[in-house]
Amino acid sequence: MSAINNKNCKYISQKEIKITFDGKSYSALDGDTVASALLRNNIRLIGRSFKYHRPRGIYTCGIEEPNALVQILNEHNEPNTRATIKRTYDGINISSQNRWPSLAFDIGSINNILSPIFSAGFYYKTFMGPKGFWKKIYEPLIRRTAGLGKPPKNFRSKSIHQNHNVDILIVGGGLSGLIAARKLIDTNNEVLIIEQDCFLGGILKNSNKVKSIDGKNVFEWVNETEKLILGSKNIKILKNTLVTTYNFTNHLIALEDKFAGKKIDTNKSELTLHKIRTTHTILANGHIERFISFRNNDLPGVMLASSFEKYIERYGVAPDEKPVIFSNNSSTISLVKSLINLGCKPSAYIDSRNKNDIEDETKDYLLKNNIPFYPESEVEGCEGNKKVEKVYIRGSNKEISSINTSMLCPSGGFNPDIHLFTQSKGLVKWDDKIISFKPDTAFQNTITLGSVSGNYEFKNLCNEINKKLSFLKVNDLNLDIETNIRDDFSISELWETKTNKMSKWSKSFIDLHNDVTTKDLKQAINEGYDRIEHLKRYTTNSMGTDQGKISSINSLGIVSKILNKKIEEVGTTTYRPPYAPLSFGAIAGRSTYEYYDPERKTPIHNWHIKNNAVFEDVGQWKRPWYFKKDESESMHQAVQRESKQTRQTAGIIDGSTLGKIEIKGKDALEFMNLMYTNAFTKMKPMTSRYALMLGEDGMIMDDGIVCKINDKHFIATTTSSGAPKVLSHMEEFLQTEWPHLQVFLNSITEQFTTFNISGPKAREIISKVFTDIDFNNEKFPFMTFKTFDYKNTQARIMRASFTGELGYEIYISPKHALELWEQLFNYGKEFNLVPYGTETMHLLRAEKGYVVIGQETDGTVTPLDLNFNWMIGKKKKDFIGKRSLTRSDTAREDRKQLVGVVPIDKSLFIEEGQHIVECENLPNKIKTPIEYLGHISSSYHSPNLNHCISMAMIKNGNKLKGKKLFVSTSKGTKNIPVEVVSPVFIDPENKRLVS
């Protein structure tokens, strides 16, 4: 047994390269795949199987490979690479997977001996109890043993996306695709051809089946066609590209490997994800050979017949000199011819078809070449130590004989590769002639040509293509295709052969990737999983990365026999994208790391960095969370310091992230009255108001400050993360409900930088910066604003506060923002003006009892629940959400209401999110539900009161003030005794605020 080099192969160069497999160096030829390179070196054991750790080899020669998955060590440790399509290059370093300590001796193969317990539904049946075992024992155990390859190393993918808009997409550059393309040359259709290999030709290069086309040998014909296409003005070819997805509206996705057969240049994009929109899709993506289930059909050395032929013709290597061939159809004779051409000879040719059905040409050819021929026979099984050594044949007389060989090539027929067609939602139908499903009704503008449409006969091909493309009004093309084998396809049904010898280690597989045996199928049906979709999930049949490409129709065949149904009645499982695995890196494209989600920074951002700000994400914004005075200062210390300083002298916060919306137009007043709960009609110009926006269900959606410049011009602020939502909410009602209102909305969030300076010394500081403005309390009272020119831009100062202190909010052009900010600090130095972040802002507002939307509220809170009755314009006829406030449920008195909560023992701290209950202790084991009154929504240690203050939403809270309740903790069953109080802890009379 050894591999033979086919020097006549035109698709592979004779240049030698070096590859490494499992640490050992081998020579291969330039153009080899990992699989063909290993076969060239007589390596047949490639990996260990998923569940039983059985030795596995190379089963196929393409995308359908279930076994030969390898890890590419020099490409970021890329796992689960299909050896049959991964092209090699000088220096590639490959390792086998799922084995320890070595491929030849694998401890995990103990699973094979234990296999009787690993049957269908093993996980569901085994890992059921006792309670708590799942998390601590089963899951870690399963996680350790799960998967095949090891995860890749951290790397940065440079893949890109590319869009195409074409009239016609041809999937597959094989014979049918090329004929279709030739017809379309220099027509008015823009055409894209996608081919997964680096050569065009499909079956013309993969097999020996076609002898000549129009008198030219196939290699010449493909070259001539390619030249014609490349010379045309309207057709493009993408090679090394695989169509993985066929979406709605003729939108397809294909993945191009830019470094096929080359070492990856990490400075360049290694993958391109093509997104293609097309008017018509021509699927010419061919067929896939299927296997046959027999005893030990997984042994290394078993390889599908047409794959064997593809290695000879396409990769120039015959994996073995004298394999045994086992077929149920007429196509396999071309493999025999390929071998004979190389001077080799199969050890036996086993054909399960009836003697009379076998073509005379086949019989004559086998006889002429003196090849042992077994008609009406089948392979019972094979045996050997980590490789095929002996094949058992059940002859036409039902007697078993054996034959020594090192390779066995089964062929169970061909499936049209309907994956993409069914992804497009096309309907398939069963064809008894080819014993497979083939496309029937297309759901989109999809045309199938050649073997994917179920047409396996070359003499009909041009006819079929001319007919199906006639709607394009292009010239007919008639080619004289001469074949090496009989053109009419014949097949007999054979899914599984009966096994005689039964040892516990012998298995007849239906899914090689996931180690599912035909016995598992039978067992699952016995257990009641007789629907194909259930059966698939219960047994994991065809759920591997190969998606059962060589075996899923076989499983339908076996199931149909057990259920005594026709295969079309059993139905197929759903084909879902992708056709073959594609890396997440390709899908993500450029949207990774810092490009994953845009970051928004305020104009003061660099100042914050210089001043040791620690940032927090608020939506896409980066906001200072707190400022570290020095490296040793903790967050708690910083927040306590910032909060205390602000109440003592002054603090300043960068509020540029606040959403700002400008509302302008003749009907702006009416519109604002409808959108917000507040009444704006009597509000004086140049004043502002805290305003609430509700959903139509009466629940609080957002809050902010509304500035009225006049009846035709308002500016509203929103929460930092709510800005887009509020703007689109306003737009929706403006466009859909009140199109008669003449109002324009504009987002001006980034047009104004905002900061708020507050504290008892705020007025002294700001007066020094803006010397022209009179900040006297009478002249500039709370909730009014002034506009003024600042270096030829309009700026605005508003008296507003979110801390409860005297405060001024400055709105200024971003151009001048930083210099103004620094100026404030210049003048603020003598008062110890402190910059503070969001955490201090939250603490200070909690001391004052101000709510934060999304913290106190959660989409189930009405203004009444927050005691915001004063904010509701009851005299207004209508506003969004008004009617809902009087619905029986929202008007209920015992809803959860906002209260303050303080611990009775002032040294204790209450945690946010904890439950409020009536019992002092929780039982160790909760058997009956404990009544829960509400939850803590905010909780801080107040440096100004020196104890913990909390806000809470409690059922009927307004009536519980002064009551003693308990708050649960994360530490144990003992609850913290608390008192329910008013949520305003500091300055309830607003003396500081309006001073």
Add this chain to the structure above:
Amino acid sequence: MILINCPYCGEREQSEFSNGGEAHVARPKNPEALSDKDWGQYVFYRSNPKGIFYERWVHTHGCRKWFNAVRDTSTDTFLKIYRLDDNRPDISEFKSTLKSPSGEPSVGSGNFAVKK
């Protein structure tokens, strides 16, 4: 990804749009006059048919304009797209194409071949 033909911008990818639920549900003129039940009906209830559905869309990452569309929810195909100020097209304009990809029944879904 579906293409949607914005009446103001032309065909764009679905990801630029947001769906706004059922169309032609007018906000009541005088909400105070409605009973809790009737108001609840307006706020909380929308139909969700399998087949022809009148719905609203907005070109969020485009012109920000709202428009109406008639879509066959069983095949996810747009039958008609029209502006808010256009008249509601009559249902008889559209063929009841309950032709979902696998020929499913009018309610529910599933593998039809298996259901037999």
